[in-house]
Structure formats: structure tokens, C-alpha cells
Amino acid sequence: MKNELNNPFARLPEVASFNVTSSDIPENNVLSAPQLSGKFGVEGGQDISPELKWSGAPEGTKSYAVTVYDPDAPTGSGFWHWSVSNIPANVTELPSGAGSEDGSGLPNGAIQLNNDASFAGYIGAAPPVGDGPHRYYFIVHALDVEDLGVKANATPAFLGFNMLTHTLGRAVIVATFER
Numbered sequence: 001m002k003n004e005l006n007n008p009f010a011r012l013p014e015v016a017s018f019n020v021t022s023s024d025i026p027e028n029n030v031l032s033a034p035q036l037s038g039k040f041g042v043e044g045g046q047d048i049s050p051e052l053k054w055s056g057a058p059e060g061t062k063s064y065a066v067t068v069y070d071p072d073a074p075t076g077s078g079f080w081h082w083s084v085s086n087i088p089a090n091v092t093e094l095p096s097g098a099g100s101e102d103g104s105g106l107p108n109g110a111i112q113l114n115n116d117a118s119f120a121g122y123i124g125a126a127p128p129v130g131d132g133p134h135r136y137y138f139i140v141h142a143l144d145v146e147d148l149g150v151k152a153n154a155t156p157a158f159l160g161f162n163m164l165t166h167t168l169g170r171a172v173i174v175a176t177f178e179r
Contacts, residue, residue, distance in 0.1 A: 020171035024050035040126035049099030049122035080156035
């Protein structure tokens with residue numbers, strides 16, 4: 001596996017960690033059909049964002065962001081599957097399917113950015129056939145501001161840049177999938 005190549009945290013400041021779980025990501029952390037991409041031709045894929053539940057965020061947390069990133073995509077820059085910003089601090093769970101294109105499962109005030117498939121919402125895993133296992137980082141970021149000032153038409157990379165000096169902690173699930 002490409003574990004040591006392109007570690008998404010290697011050049012970021014260390015921050016506190018807290019807990020995130022998902023009833024939709026199996027214990028072996030291999031993604032199931034609902035979290036795979038039917039839009040990109042994965043048989044049985046449904047492009048449904050998983051349920052995420054978190055706890056133990058650092059004191060001073062004023063909002064959250066959620067990102068899903070594949071650093072193993074053969075693009076030179078990875079692949080952003082989902083990005084949501086401005087999740088209120090009193091929200092500690094997103095239901096399965098919250099990443100639908102209409103954003104109806106997101107809390108009021110949350111902003112869903114375009115993914116690397118060019119639409120706002122969750123796009124499931126779809127690594128190239130024969131490319132080996134890919135890692136999918138499901139990350140909840142605890143932030144020290146209520147609003148990062150990032151607009152819905154921003155890129156996930158721009159969101160990450162704006163989170164840099166506002167991140168108090170991260171909760172991470174790493175799942176895998178290969179075709």
C-alpha cells in the first residue's frame with residue numbers, strides 16, 4: 001500500500017485528537033457498497049456519505065468541518081470526495097446520506113463545497129482498476145471559529161488552507177477500497 005507516500009498530515013501542525021465513529025464503515029474499515037461510487041461505475045456503488053458521530057472535541061471548539069480525501073488517487077494532488085464547513089459546535093453527528101447533492105441532511109449554516117467530481121456533495125470511492133488499495137481519510141476538524149469565511153464555490157484545498165490556523169483537533173477514520 002502507498003501508506004508512507006503522500007501522508008495528508010505530514011506537513012500540517014500536530015493538533016489534539018478526538019473520537020469519530022461510523023456505523024456505516026465496517027470494523028475492518030473496507031468501504032461497503034453505499035460508500036462506493038456508482039457515478040464512477042463501481043458496481044453496486046451508491047455515493048452515500050457514511051454516518052459520522054464524534055465526541056471529545058477540544059475545549060474552545062466553535063465549529064466543525066468534515067472532509068473525505070484519497071491521497072492515493074493517481075492525480076499528483078489526491079482526490080477530494082467531500083468537504084463541509086461551518087458545522088455548528090453543538091452538532092456532533094451527521095446522518096448517513098448527509099452528503100446528498102441537495103445538502104438536506106446537513107445542519108443549518110453548514111456549507112458543502114464541490115468535490116473533485118465538480119459537484120457539491122459526497123462522491124464515493126472509485127479507484128482505478130488494478131491500482132491497488134486506496135486510503136480514504138474521513139476527518140472531522142474541530143475549529144476555533146464559527147465561520148471560516150469560505151464560500152460554497154471554494155475548493156476543498158482552499159478550505160484546508162483556511163483551516164490551517166484554526167484547527168484545534170482532528171478525529172480520523174481511515175478506510176480502504178480497491179478494485
